[in-house]
Amino acid sequence: MKKRHQQKLIFLSLSLILLINIPFVFAYNSDVSVLGFPLFYFFIFVIWLISVVISFSILKKYSD
Numbered sequence: 001m002k003k004r005h006q007q008k009l010i011f012l013s014l015s016l017i018l019l020i021n022i023p024f025v026f027a028y029n030s031d032v033s034v035l036g037f038p039l040f041y042f043f044i045f046v047i048w049l050i051s052v053v054i055s056f057s058i059l060k061k062y063s064d
Contacts, residue, residue: 008058012051019047 018024028043035042 005058009055012054012058016047016051020044 024043025040029040032039033042037045
């Protein structure tokens with residue numbers, strides 16, 4: 001894997017750390033529900049799903 005693609009994965013990891021940081025977690029910690037799930041769980045699941053899709057696309061597209 002090229003250094004450029006490793007940098008993309010590192011950037012993704014750092015952005016995930018920032019998104020699942022305390023201020024963002026408190027912002028989505030409320031009694032509101034989306035599709036029957038609390039907003040907090042929905043937010044965490046969507047962030048996780050997006051990160052898996054982005055990681056897969058980077059690794060699939062740029063694997064050597």
